[in-house]
Amino acid sequence: MADSAAFEILYKEYYPRVFALCRRLPLRHECAEDATQETFTRAYKTFRQYQSDKPFWHWIAAIAHNHCIDRLRLDGRWQEVDMSAEADFDQLASADALTEDVLIAAENQSQLHNAIDRLPEKYRLPFVMAYQVQLSYDDIAVLLELNRSHVGVLLLRAKQQLRAKLTAATKGG
Amino acid sequence: MAHQSQLQLMMYxxxxxxxxxxxxxxxAVSSHLTSCHECRSLVATLQAEARSFSKALALSADAQSLQAPNPSRFRRAHPLRDLTLATLMASLVTGLVQWSWKALFEELVLSAVAWGTETWTPSTYALANRTFLFFQEKGADMLNNYLALIIAVLGVLALFGLRSIWRKPGIFPALLLTVAGSVTLFGMAPPSHALEVIHQEEAVVIDASETINDTLxxxxxxxxxxxxxxxxxxxxxxxxxxTxxxxxxxxxxxxxxxxxGNVEGMTVTAGDSVEFEAAMLDGDLWLAGDSIELDRDTIAKGNLVSGSGSLDMAGSVAKDxxxxxxxxxxxxxxGEDVELSARRVTVTDSAEIGGDLSYRIPGEEELELGGNAVIRGDISYQGKPDNFQARNPLAHHDFYLWSALWFIAALxxxxxxxTLFPKLAQLDLGDARDSLxxxxxxxxxLVSVPVMAVIVAITVVGLPLSFIAIAIxxxxxxxxxxxxxxxxxxxxxxKPEKQPxxxxxLLVGLLIVTIAIHLPFIGGAFNLVATILGLGLMLQLWLNRNKEAASD
Known part of the structure; x- marks a missing residue:
C-alpha cells in the first residue's frame, strides 16, 4: 500500500491537472470527476510500481489515459486506431505551420481549445499527451502501443487539422 | 533542391x-538545414508552434485552483478499527432484524394472520397463512436463535477488536465497549430485557429465592x-x-x-461432562462434551444434536x-427420527423411537438392539461412519464434474x-473503508431481503412481490x-498501463474462487464473504444508478 501521507500530497497537487486531462480526453464534467478519482485510486493501489526517477505527472497521466480509454470503450465511444492507413509517410499532405499570431489569437478566443476538442480521438489523444502532459514521443509510443514514427504521423495529422480549422476560423473571424 | 518531409522536420x-x-x-536533416533557409525557417516555426500549443494547454489559474475532493480513501488505513466498527454495525443491523422479526412478525403479523384465517380464508390466502403459521411454529425460534448466535459472535469480535485498539482505559473506549456489549446482548435477550454481568474469581450462587429479571x-x-x-x-x-x-x-x-432445572429456550453446552437430571428443556439441545447424559426424568421438547465421546440418553426427546x-x-x-454415527450403539429394551433409526457403525454387529425396544419407523444401517475420505468431496469424481460445470456456467x-451491463465489470471494492x-x-x-419478503408476502398483493424479491x-x-x-x-x-x-x-478470478470456496474448513467462510461482498457491490451499484445515469 502506498504511503498515505505522501500520496495525499501528490493527490492534492496533481488533482487539477488530472481532472483537466480527463476533461480533455474527453469525459464530461461528472464523468471526468469520477475518472479522476478512479485514476488516483488506481495509482494509489499501484504506487509501489511508480519509479521515482520519472516524473509523477507522466506516470499518473498514463493511468488517466488508460482509464479514460476504458471508459470510452465501455460507452462505445472509442474506435481503435487503425494505424495501417496512417503509416504512409510520403502521402502526408504538407501544410505550413501556424504562425504565432494565429495561435495567440486562437488562444484568446478559445478557438484552439474548441478545435482540439473537435479533433478525432486518435489524433487528440497523442496531441494532448504531447502538449498537455508533455510526454515525449517515446513515452506516447509506449502508451499507445505504437512506434515513434507513427506517433509523429498522428501528431502531424492533428496539427494539420488544427491548422486548417484555426486558419479558417481566424480568417472567418 | 529536394526538401525534407514535414514529418522529419517536425520530429527534428x-x-x-x-x-x-x-x-x-x-x-540528413541537419545538413539540409545548413543549406536550406526555407526549411530552417519552417523548423523554427514548428518549434514556436509546439511551444504555443504547450502554453495554450497549460493549466489556467482557475483550473489550478481547483480543490481536490476529500482524499479520505488515501488516508492511512485502520483495518482493525474499520473491522470493529463494521462488526458493530453488522451487529446492530442484525439486532434490528431480530427485533423486527419479534416485534412485527411474531407479535403483530402472525396474530393478524391467525385472526384472518378464522374469518376469511380464500385458498391463496389460506395457503399463505398456513405457510406463515408453520413459520411461527417451526421457524421463528430457529431464526431467532440463529440471529442471536450471529450477534453473539459479532459482539465478541467487536469486543476483541475494541480491546485491541484501546488498551488504555478511558471514557471513549469504555463507552464503545458498553455499546458493543449492549448490542451483543440486544440480540440475545428479548427486547425488553436488560443485562446483568457477574465476573468474579470465587463461586457465584443465585439462590432459589432470587430472580434475575435480566439476561445474566x-x-x-x-x-x-x-x-x-x-x-x-x-x-x-x-x-x-x-437447578x-x-x-x-x-x-x-x-x-x-x-x-x-428448566430451560425454556435453546440449550447449548460444552464441557467434559454434561449431565441433565430431571431437567425440563423446552428448546433444542446442542451438546458437546466427553460424556453426555440425560437421565430418565429429563424431558427435551425439541431436537437433540450432540457430538461427544459417549452419549447416554435415558430421557425423552420429543423430536429428532x-x-x-x-x-x-x-x-x-x-419422538421422531434417530440418526447416529458411532463405534458402538446400544438401544435398550426400554427405548422407544417414534420414527426411523438410521445408524453408521463399523459393523452391524456393533448395534446392540434390545428385543423389547420399540422402533415405529424403519431401521437402516448406513454403513461405516464417514471417514475423512468419504466426507471429503475432493475424493469424488462428481465433485470435479459439478465444479467444472459451475465454473463454465459462471464464466x-x-x-x-x-457484456449486457458493463457497469458490473467496473465495480471496485475501493479501500478498506469502502470494503467494509x-x-x-x-x-x-443477505439477511434482510428474505425476512422482508416473508413479511411482505402476508398480503395477497404482496405475495407476487415477495416471489419477485426472492427471485431477484x-x-x-x-x-x-x-x-x-x-x-x-x-x-x-x-497493470497501470493496461486493463485486463x-x-x-473472469477466467482467472473464477478459477481462484472455485478453488477457494471448496477449500476444507475455510471454503465456507470464503463463500460467505464473497457472497456478502458481491451482493453489497451490486446493491450499491443499483442504489447509485440514478447518479450514474446523470453523470453519463
Missing part, C-alpha cells in the same frame, strides 16, 4: 529523432443457579449447576455442567436425535451479464461470487 524540431537510432535522418452473564470458578433467570443465561466456569428456571437460552461452557459419538446408548424415548453467465461498507450493505441484503435475491446471490471473481481476476492482472480483458479476468 521537437527533438523526437534519436541521435543514435535515427542517426541517418538526423544527419456469569464468569466464575463455580456457578450455581438455583433461582430464576427471566432472560438468557451465559455462563463460563469450571463447574456449572443449574432453577431459565426463561431464555442457556449457553454454558464448563468442565462439568449439571442441569436439573442426531448424535455422533464413540458410544451411544438410548434407553429413553425419541458464461458472468461474461453475458458484464460494501460488506455491511451485502450482509444487510437468488439471482443476485448467484451473481455475487461471479462479480467478486471478476474483481479478483482484474486485481491480479491489472473481461474474459481473462
Amino acid at each position: 524540431a521537437e527533438s523526437a529523432l534519436h541521435p543514435q537510432e535515427d542517426a541517418g535522418q538526423v544527419t 452473564i456469569v464468569a466464575a470458578q463455580d456457578v450455581t443457579v438455583h433461582g430464576n433467570v427471566e432472560g438468557n443465561l451465559f455462563v463460563a466456569a469450571e463447574i456449572v449447576t443449574v 432453577g428456571n431459565i426463561a431464555g437460552t442457556l449457553i454454558a461452557f464448563a468442565e462439568d455442567v449439571l442441569v436439573t 436425535l442426531f448424535a455422533g459419538a464413540e458410544r451411544v446408548s438410548i434407553s429413553g424415548d425419541v 458464461l453467465v458472468g461474461w453475458l451479464a458484464m 461498507k460494501t460488506a455491511g450493505v451485502g450482509f444487510l441484503a 435475491w437468488l439471482t443476485a446471490w448467484y451473481l455475487a461470487k461471479i462479480v467478486v471473481a471478476h474483481l479478483i481476476g482484474k486485481a491480479i492482472l491489472e 480483458g473481461l474474459v481473462l479476468s
